[in-house]
Amino acid sequence: MWLLEIEDLSVSIGSKQVLKNFNLRISRGETHALFGPNGTGKTTLLNVIAGIPRYTIDGGRIVFKGEDITHMSMDERARLGIGMAFQRPPAIRGLRLKDLIKIINPKADAPAILRKMDFEAFADRDVNRGFSGGEVKRSEMVQLLAQQPDFVMLDEPDSGVDLENIKLIGEAINQLTQKDQRPSSRTKSGIIITHFGHILDYMKADRAHVMLNGNIVCSGNPGEILEQIKKSGYEGCVGCACPA
Amino acid sequence: MRVSSIDEKARTARGKKALYGTDVDLESYESEAKPQGVVANAEDLPSVVKKAALDVGVKLDSESSGAYVQMDQTPVIAKSLYEGVEIMDMASALEKYDNLQDYWWKLVAPDADKYTADVAAAPPAGYFIRAKKGMKTVFPVKSCLYLGSTDLNQRVHNVIIAEEGSELHIITGCTTPAHVQRGLHIGVSEFFIQKNAKVSFTMIHSWGKEVEVRPRTGITIAEGGSLSNNYILLKPVKTLQTFPTATLAGRGAVASFNTVIYSTMGNIDVGSNVNLNAPDTSAESISRVVSVGGEVIARGRMTGRVPGARAHLECVGLLLSDKGRIYSIPELDGQSRDLDMSHEAAVGRISEEELEYLMSRGLNSEEATSVIVRGFLDVEIKGLPEELKQEIKNITQREDLKGAP
Numbered sequence: 094m095w096l097l098e099i100e101d102l103s104v105s106i107g108s109k110q111v112l113k114n115f116n117l118r119i120s121r122g123e124t125h126a127l128f129g130p131n132g133t134g135k136t137t138l139l140n141v142i143a144g145i146p147r148y149t150i151d152g153g154r155i156v157f158k159g160e161d162i163t164h165m166s167m168d169e170r171a172r173l174g175i176g177m178a179f180q181r182p183p184a185i186r187g188l189r190l191k192d193l194i195k196i197i198n199p200k201a202d203a204p205a206i207l208r209k210m211d212f213e214a215f216a217d218r219d220v221n222r223g224f225s226g227g228e229v230k231r232s233e234m235v236q237l238l239a240q241q242p243d244f245v246m247l248d249e250p251d252s253g254v255d256l257e258n259i260k261l262i263g264e265a266i267n268q269l270t271q272k273d274q275r276p277s278s279r280t281k282s283g284i285i286i287t288h289f290g291h292i293l294d295y296m297k298a299d300r301a302h303v304m305l306n307g308n309i310v311c312s313g314n315p316g317e318i319l320e321q322i323k324k325s326g327y328e329g330c331v332g333c334a335c336p337a
Numbered sequence: 338m339r340v341s342s343i344d345e346k347a348r349t350a351r352g353k354k355a356l357y358g359t360d361v362d363l364e365s366y367e368s369e370a371k372p373q374g375v376v377a378n379a380e381d382l383p384s385v386v387k388k389a390a391l392d393v394g395v396k397l398d399s400e401s402s403g404a405y406v407q408m409d410q411t412p413v414i415a416k417s418l419y420e421g422v423e424i425m426d427m428a429s430a431l432e433k434y435d436n437l438q439d440y441w442w443k444l445v446a447p448d449a450d451k452y453t454a455d456v457a458a459a460p461p462a463g464y465f466i467r468a469k470k471g472m473k474t475v476f477p478v479k480s481c482l483y484l485g486s487t488d489l490n491q492r493v494h495n496v497i498i499a500e501e502g503s504e505l506h507i508i509t510g511c512t513t514p515a516h517v518q519r520g521l522h523i524g525v526s527e528f529f530i531q532k533n534a535k536v537s538f539t540m541i542h543s544w545g546k547e548v549e550v551r552p553r554t555g556i557t558i559a560e561g562g563s564l565s566n567n568y569i570l571l572k573p574v575k576t577l578q579t580f581p582t583a584t585l586a587g588r589g590a591v592a593s594f595n596t597v598i599y600s601t602m603g604n605i606d607v608g609s610n611v612n613l614n615a616p617d618t619s620a621e622s623i624s625r626v627v628s629v630g631g632e633v634i635a636r637g638r639m640t641g642r643v644p645g646a647r648a649h650l651e652c653v654g655l656l657l658s659d660k661g662r663i664y665s666i667p668e669l670d671g672q673s674r675d676l677d678m679s680h681e682a683a684v685g686r687i688s689e690e691e692l693e694y695l696m697s698r699g700l701n702s703e704e705a706t707s708v709i710v711r712g713f714l715d716v717e718i719k720g721l722p723e724e725l726k727q728e729i730k731n732i733t734q735r736e737d738l739k740g741a742p
Contacts, residue, residue: 166702171698176697185691185709187713187714
């Protein structure tokens, strides 16, 4: 029933330890939100699950669909069903977005996906080149909609996005995580990092966690946790409402 | 220049080494080739030639304003399909136009080096293309220079004239079939772009591993005239050296050079040299070089001689192997006040971040590298008709361009 299991994972970059004996389990059909101050290891966690090789795994393991993927390459993980919307993705010169969609998934209905994200005008543009902050986020969603991962990771998909487009992005996330289907028939899962939680007005998260200093310090209902953070900050949240 | 004086100059320069590039022993090549039969239409060409032409982006059967095909030393087709463009083989043009007194060897000196001297001493072969005054067409003249005999020194001398207010597009593919073990190609080209004329010249090279190439090009652009010059080399070559020189002679003349190189071996020395001699002229030179082996020297020189001239050079290289070398030499020579000249040069590797990004979408490392390399070589070329743009794109997006040999 677990889609993703992270067990006692310790990760460092250079000499700095970022995650310490980190544990997290996500069921099929569940979407989790991740809160926490800057520099607490949220992006690192997503990058390590994606398999970006700049990190050192000091211990523990990551299991996806029952398979230990701790040392698997990025592309193997992607083909196994892990997808990621990057916070600040690079621009790729000479690679048109519509061509990338085809490369990601030759069967994808590119025009429909672009239309859904109101992004047709960018089909012939180089991927992310000269895109504004909000356009980059829509470009990421377009690519994920083509990729159709079983587990989607979203690193601040709402930062720099205007209200109208936050709604579009929220709907896309709901589609990717099958929130448009009955709970019992959902098989896809997700994890989302958000600072201000705006996106949660437009998408459904089942559970939320607060991260501090490389570990989860509190978990619970996303709405309640967000309210506590707004009222008394990340540290305050730990003391008050931790139903789990 | 009188014929006797051309011969005389050529004689004095027979042993003169070129300023750039490795030295070629001309004596080690044959200068005589078996004459080829002239054909009436492109369809009648041997299929091996048609295939080779296609390989360098020259679709001889599709819509064009004319064609020129030279096999070894023989012009086998020189044919115009549009009344606004005159196309002839060079010997016929010299005969018709009184030795082309105002054009022949006016922009390239016969005694520039041993290669020009060698061409000057040889019987004239090559194309004469003239866009008549005010005549415009977006259909390109298609030309193919085919070096089909081993050990041959193929010599070509072309003259291109775009008369006042005309628009002319030329695509030239230069190629050797796989069975040619060794060869030399020397091509002299002289471009006269007259007042307000617009020319694009796209050249695609596809040689063999033992072929040496020495193009020699001179260009003059009059008031309001423009040139978009595009050079693409993606296949192995033993040595190649070219440094076309353009002079912007009239107010508002514009030149743009785009160079795309994918090197796997050999010694490739390419560049462009632009003299901005008139007010409000501008020039741009963009080169993209990928080396997975072999040495590439990418030169660019711009000389600004009058106020208001604008020039920009961009040499960017991706070096993907320890066996390769990319030597980028941008030069700006300002000789007047109120100039605007700049350059940008970079040699490096593929960004890890871009690789990881594509791998996170499921591409393996090789596929991701190849996508990035092809994107890097996809230069946005201005001033070309849509069909030619697409041809160039098809060529630079070939699947076999990878990160490693």
